[in-house]
Amino acid sequence: xxxxxxxxxxxxxxxxxxxxxxxxxxxxxxxxxxxxxxxxxxxxxxxxxxxxxxxxxxxxxxxxxxxxxxxxxxxxxxxxxxxxxxxxxxxxxxxxxxxxxxxxxxxxxxxxxxxxxxxxxxxxxxxxxxxxxxxxxxxxxxxxxxxxxxxxxxxxxxxxxxxxxxxxxxxxxxxxxxxxxxxxxxxxxxxxxxxxxxxxxxxxxxxxxxxxxxxxxxxxxxxxxxxxxxxxxxxxxxxxxxxxxxxxxxxxxxxxxxxxxxxxxxxxxxxxxxxxxxxxxxxxxxxxxxxxxxxxxxxxxxxxxxxxxxxxxxxxxxxxxxxxxxxxxxxxxxxxxxxxxxxxxxxxxxxxxxxxxxxxxxxxxxxxxxxxxxxxxxxxxx
Numbered sequence: 001x002x003x004x005x006x007x008x009x010x011x012x013x014x015x016x017x018x019x020x021x022x023x024x025x026x027x028x029x030x031x032x033x034x035x036x037x038x039x040x041x042x043x044x045x046x047x048x049x050x051x052x053x054x055x056x057x058x059x060x061x062x063x064x065x066x067x068x069x070x071x072x073x074x075x076x077x078x079x080x081x082x083x084x085x086x087x088x089x090x091x092x093x094x095x096x097x098x099x100x101x102x103x104x105x106x107x108x109x110x111x112x113x114x115x116x117x118x119x120x121x122x123x124x125x126x127x128x129x130x131x132x133x134x135x136x137x138x139x140x141x142x143x144x145x146x147x148x149x150x151x152x153x154x155x156x157x158x159x160x161x162x163x164x165x166x167x168x169x170x171x172x173x174x175x176x177x178x179x180x181x182x183x184x185x186x187x188x189x190x191x192x193x194x195x196x197x198x199x200x201x202x203x204x205x206x207x208x209x210x211x212x213x214x215x216x217x218x219x220x221x222x223x224x225x226x227x228x229x230x231x232x233x234x235x236x237x238x239x240x241x242x243x244x245x246x247x248x249x250x251x252x253x254x255x256x257x258x259x260x261x262x263x264x265x266x267x268x269x270x271x272x273x274x275x276x277x278x279x280x281x282x283x284x285x286x287x288x289x290x291x292x293x294x295x296x297x298x299x300x301x302x303x304x305x306x307x308x309x310x311x312x313x314x315x316x317x318x319x320x321x322x323x324x325x326x327x328x329x330x331x332x333x334x335x336x337x338x339x340x341x342x343x344x345x346x347x348x349x350x351x352x353x354x355x356x357x358x359x360x361x362x363x364x365x366x367x368x369x370x371x372x373x374x375x376x377x378x379x380x381x382x
Contacts, residue, residue: 001325001360004032005039009276009327011050013364014090020367021086021170022079031057031087044280047094054091055105058084062112069119078120085112085166093162096281097288106197113166123178124169129187129217131210136195138187138214139165142223143178151225153382154183156214156244156251158207160235160258160362161289162279164193168234172371173257180379183224187214189240191289202291205304211244215251228252230382232374235278235362238320238329239263239305242337246313253381255319255374258326258362259334261311264302266333271299276327278361311337317346319377321370323359324351348377 004015015028031053038046065080088109095102117124123142128135142152155177157168168174168186177184188195189210191203204210211231219226230253233241238260245254267286270277279285283295292298311318318341322334338349350373352358358369 001365008039016364051091058087074119082116131213142183147223152183153228155230158233158237159192176375207240207244208247253317259322259337261337262306264305267302311341318344321350325359326361328361
C-alpha cells in the first residue's frame with residue numbers, strides 16, 4: 001500500500017481509499033501535504049486538522065461542480081461531485097463518533113454522490129430495503145441493456161466496520177460485475193453508513209437478519225432473478241457475508257473480499273496493540289457501531305463475532321480471498337475460513353500477492369485486482 005504518511009498506517013489507508021475510489025493523486029497530495037508532520041503524532045492526534053483539510057478541498061470541488069452546472073456542462077460537473085463525495089467521506093470516517101462536524105460532512109458526501117450518479121449518468125439508484133418496522137438504504141446498480149428473461153443475477157454487497165454504500169459503489173466491484181451482466185445491491189446494513197449515522201441501527205452479529213431483508217427486497221423487483229442472488233462483503237463484511245450465506249439458503253454463492261474468521265478473538269489482540277486499526281479512536285468507534293456503553297460491555301459481546309461452526313453450514317460455492325500483506329487481519333484468521341467450509345460444493349481460496357497487487361487489507365494497494373478476480377469468479381457461477 002502507498003504510504004503517503006510513512007509512520008502512520010491509518011492515515012495512509014485513508015489516502016489510499018480515496019485514490020482507489022476515484023480520487024486524483026494530485027488532489028490527494030494537495031490535501032495531505034500540509035498534514036505530513038502532524039501524522040507523525042499518531043493515529044488519533046491531529047485528526048480534526050485532517051478532517052478540515054479534506055472537507056475544505058471537497059467544498060471547492062462542489063463549488064466548481066455547481067459552476068459547471070450553471071454553465072450547462074453536467075458531464076464536467078459529475079466527476080467533481082464524485083471526487084468530492086469520496087473526500088468528504090475520507091474526512092468523516094477518521095473522526096470520533098461524537099465529533100459534531102462529521103454529521104454535516106457525511107450529509108455532503110451522500111448528496112455529492114447523488115449528484116454524481118445523475119450527472120455522470122451512472123446506472124445506479126438509491127433504494128430503501130424494508131427491515132422490520134424500519135428500512136435501511138442501499139444503492140442498486142445494473143448493467144447496460146434490458147434485463148434478460150427471468151431478470152438479472154445480482155450480488156448483495158455489504159460494508160465492513162467503517163465503510164458506506166457510497167464507498168462500496170465506487171470501489172470497483174459493482175462496476176466489474178456490471179461489465180459481466182450482474183447487478184449489485186450495495187447496502188448500508190445496520191451499524192454502517194446512514195443506518196448508523198441517521199437511523200440509529202446498530203450492528204448485529206447475526207447478519208442473516210438484514211441480509212435476508214435484502215433478498216426479500218430483491219425478490220420484489222421484476223428486473224431481478226430471485227434464483228440467482230449471491231452475497232459478498234469487504235473487510236468485516238468477510239464475516240457478515242459468510243454468516244448470511246450459511247443461514248439464508250436463498251443465496252446461491254458467497255464471495256468475500258478479505259477473510260475475517262474470528263473477529264471477536266482479534267479484538268483481544270487489538271487490546272494488546274497487535275496489528276493495525278482501521279480508524280482512529282478505534283475503541284470508541286466499535287462501541288458506537290455495536291451499541292455498547294463501555295469497553296467491557298463490547299468485549300463481552302465480541303466473542304459472538306466468529307465463524308467457527310458457521311462456515312461448515314455453507315452449502316453453496318464459496319470464495320475466500322485475502323492479501324498476503326494484510327496488516328489488520330492475520331493469515332491465521334483467514335485460512336480456517338476456507339479450510340472449515342467443508343460442505344461447500346465449490347470452495348476456492350485466493351491469496352493476493354505483493355507481486356500481483358491487491359495484497360493489502362481490502363486491496364487498499366490496488367483494488368482493481370481483487371475486484372476483477374471476484375467479478376470473474378462470480379460471473380462464472382451466477
